[in-house]
Amino acid sequence: MLQTEHDRVSVRKGFNGGSTTAGMFRRFRAEVEDAVEGALAALDLPTDDLGVEQPPEDVEATLASSVAFRLAGEVGAAPPSVAADVADATETDGYDYIDRVDTQGPYVNFYVSTAYYADALEAGREADYGTLPSTGRSVVVEHTSANPTGPVHVGRARNPIYGDAVARVLEYAGHDVDAHYYVNDAGRQIATFTWAYETFDDSELPDPERDRADYDLVRYYRAGNAFLESGDDEAAAEAEAEIAAIMQGLEAGDEAAFERVSAVVDQVLDGMQTSLGRLPAEFDRFVKETEFMRSGDADDVVERLRGSEHAVYEEDAWQLDLSAYGIDKNLVFLRSDGTTLYTTRDLAYHEWKFDNYDEAVTVLGEDHKLQAEQLEAALEVLGHDTDALRQTFYSWVNLPEGGMSTREGTGVDLDDLLDESVQRARDEVESRLDSRGRDDHLDDADLDRIARQVGIGAVRYDIVSKQPTKGITFEWDRALDFEAQSAPYVQYVHARCCGIEAEAAAAGIEAATDLTRLGSDAERDLIAAVARFPAVIEEAADGLEPHVVATFVRSFAETFNTFYRECSVLNADNNAVAAARLGLVEASRHTVANGLDALGIEAPESM
RNA sequence: GGGCGCGUAGCUCAGUCGGACAGAGCGUCGGACUUCUAAUCCGAUGGUCGCGGGUUCGAAUCCCGUCGCGCCCGCCA
Numbered sequence: 001m002l003q004t005e006h007d008r009v010s011v012r013k014g015f016n017g018g019s020t021t022a023g024m025f026r027r028f029r030a031e032v033e034d035a036v037e038g039a040l041a042a043l044d045l046p047t048d049d050l051g052v053e054q055p056p057e058d059v060e061a062t063l064a065s066s067v068a069f070r071l072a073g074e075v076g077a078a079p080p081s082v083a084a085d086v087a088d089a090t091e092t093d094g095y096d097y098i099d100r101v102d103t104q105g106p107y108v109n110f111y112v113s114t115a116y117y118a119d120a121l122e123a124g125r126e127a128d129y130g131t132l133p134s135t136g137r138s139v140v141v142e143h144t145s146a147n148p149t150g151p152v153h154v155g156r157a158r159n160p161i162y163g164d165a166v167a168r169v170l171e172y173a174g175h176d177v178d179a180h181y182y183v184n185d186a187g188r189q190i191a192t193f194t195w196a197y198e199t200f201d202d203s204e205l206p207d208p209e210r211d212r213a214d215y216d217l218v219r220y221y222r223a224g225n226a227f228l229e230s231g232d233d234e235a236a237a238e239a240e241a242e243i244a245a246i247m248q249g250l251e252a253g254d255e256a257a258f259e260r261v262s263a264v265v266d267q268v269l270d271g272m273q274t275s276l277g278r279l280p281a282e283f284d285r286f287v288k289e290t291e292f293m294r295s296g297d298a299d300d301v302v303e304r305l306r307g308s309e310h311a312v313y314e315e316d317a318w319q320l321d322l323s324a325y326g327i328d329k330n331l332v333f334l335r336s337d338g339t340t341l342y343t344t345r346d347l348a349y350h351e352w353k354f355d356n357y358d359e360a361v362t363v364l365g366e367d368h369k370l371q372a373e374q375l376e377a378a379l380e381v382l383g384h385d386t387d388a389l390r391q392t393f394y395s396w397v398n399l400p401e402g403g404m405s406t407r408e409g410t411g412v413d414l415d416d417l418l419d420e421s422v423q424r425a426r427d428e429v430e431s432r433l434d435s436r437g438r439d440d441h442l443d444d445a446d447l448d449r450i451a452r453q454v455g456i457g458a459v460r461y462d463i464v465s466k467q468p469t470k471g472i473t474f475e476w477d478r479a480l481d482f483e484a485q486s487a488p489y490v491q492y493v494h495a496r497c498c499g500i501e502a503e504a505a506a507a508g509i510e511a512a513t514d515l516t517r518l519g520s521d522a523e524r525d526l527i528a529a530v531a532r533f534p535a536v537i538e539e540a541a542d543g544l545e546p547h548v549v550a551t552f553v554r555s556f557a558e559t560f561n562t563f564y565r566e567c568s569v570l571n572a573d574n575n576a577v578a579a580a581r582l583g584l585v586e587a588s589r590h591t592v593a594n595g596l597d598a599l600g601i602e603a604p605e606s607m
Numbered sequence: 608g609g610g611c612g613c614g615u616a617g618c619u620c621a622g623u624c625g626g627a628c629a630g631a632g633c634g635u636c637g638g639a640c641u642u643c644u645a646a647u648c649c650g651a652u653g654g655u656c657g658c659g660g661g662u663u664c665g666a667a668u669c670c671c672g673u674c675g676c677g678c679c680c681g682c683c684a
Binding site for chain 1: 610619620628646649664
């Protein structure tokens with residue numbers, strides 16, 4: 001079986017055309033809000049809080065209002081009585097998706113119309129279903145930005161996985177997104193790295209773990225740091241002088257210094273990109289700190305900060321007193337030796353972002369929170385409206401025995417995790433081959449593809465499905481669990497959809513959009529789930545929380561599996577039912593494929 | 608010590624801008640493949656939402672306190 005387009009994760013930038021829909025659920029919600037507001041206004045009641053919410057699963061209504069609770073006191077009647085009045089005053093004519101209103105105790109319940117289901121079914125059959133209409137807003141998402149000092153380890157991997165998903169979700173939500181990786185090629189650590197690379201000899205270092213530049217060069221970085229910490233003060237002082245010279249050279253715009261540093265940075269970054277590309281996490285642009293040193297923008301920031309009322313000169317260094325912004329810690333923006341710091345250059349970068357984008361999103365580890373607050377305050381000192389800046393944080397991924405560190409060489413390399421996961425996925429596929437129900441003859445290339453899609457998808461889902469603020473302890477068995485509530489569970493639904501569509505095509509069944517043939521609970525529940533997808537994208541984008549897509553897609557898969565069991569396409573009572581169900585399968589496939597795509601997880605056509 | 612975050616079933620997690628009996632998966636126990644793929648489905652089991660106060664008609668959700676864990680408090684990033 002050949003790999004087709006559906007097997008590949010779409011390129012984010014590809015989503016700028018095609019038909020788009022605001023989504024049935026979102027429109028229904030807007031209608032309900034409008035109707036409730038109208039009813040309250042008619043009753044001369046306040047409309048500031050409509051209390052529109054989603055009822056529990058066992059309630060048939062799609063949305064409800066709990067407004068009667070709050071109004072009971074004002075009206076002087078019990079909530080159920082108020083609810084009845086509101087329901088009576090609610091006008092349902094003129095709305096496409098509100099079918100009817102009733103009450104259940106204190107709740108006013110709203111039920112969707114046939115048109116709601118019909119439109120969801122039709123919209124779902126479009127391949128780009130879930131893509132919201134263009135907002136016309138440009139957003140830069142900066143994520144990962146790991147120091148180019150060595151191979152990407154699992155502790156860092158949450159950033160590209162979460163960050164890439166944020167970028168994708170924003171793209172689905174209709175924004176014009178660019179992903180940036182901000183390259184630290186000017187900091188002290190990089191100068192140290194450069195010195196070490198030039199100083200140590202390959203023969204005195206351990207063999208690299210992999211034949212790749214990042215694995216090769218990180219040995220020098222570790223050796224250099226170990227040397228500086230070894231306690232030989234005289235030798236260390238000599239090294240420090242050289243490191244300082246490199247930093248001074250960069251600051252002075254010395255071309256030779258830039259070349260020395262890039263010789264290290266470019267190689268390591270190239271290796272890191274190979275790892276990141278496996279996830280995949282791809283970037284539209286790599287922005288180097290040194291760009292802002294060479295352009296003079298960093299110096300310009302220094303001059304303007306120095307002239308601000310918050311600037312103080314203490315202990316020979318220029319600092320920003322940010323107590324007016326509620327930050328006790330001074331921000332040093334120019335060292336006593338005249339060199340700039342990371343945050344100084346980052347300020348120049350952010351000014352550039354503001355000039356070129358409507359909104360700037362940054363995905364950072366929680367250890368950067370203080371620095372991020374200082375950055376935001378400093379941007380305000382520089383006269384910017386920081387509403388355009390959204391900084392979002394994730395907690396570290398730790399090993400059961402502690403944290404991971406590139407410098408100390410502790411931790412699990414991302415490559416090792418992905419290799420192991422793909423290998424375990426391959427074992428899994430092979431062990432299932434004999435009992436496999438479908439006879440579509442998987443060849444070796446298919447096994448490779450499935451192992452890769454499932455293995456990497458499982459790792460990615462494991463990380464992206466959790467709230468970013470929650471800490472994660474990395475455990476092999478848990479990260480590589482392919483059971484339910486994991487990527488393979490959802491991917492399997494996609495493969496099932498593809499299998500059904502292939503069989504249906506062979507049987508000459510053509511998909512139809514025919515709601516009249518889809519009356520069972522399982523079918524209606526599935527269409528209702530399809531209808532919610534765009535609203536899920538919207539929620540995930542608004543909160544920069546891709547994990548809500550992960551939750552949705554898993555729950556959607558469950559709904560689909562119930563439908564699968566109860567509503568056969570090929571063995572339907574007649575052709576019309578088969579065609580209608582096939583249309584629903586198509587809508588389901590688009591929902592799952594795009595939900596996974598928004599998370600950066602591939603959707604296999606067969607498993 | 609101060610700041611920020613986290614604490615929900617034995618385990619891993621949803622739910623947290625206050626609302627209908629707190630939901631999944633794993634685990635355990637018991638069922639379902641001559642059927643579009645069983646990486647599936649169905650059922651049972653399992654919770655003082657860390658603890659103590661407060662606000663409210665109503666609190667896992669908001670406020671105060673407290674305990675435990677994590678991160679930060681560098682002229683590092």
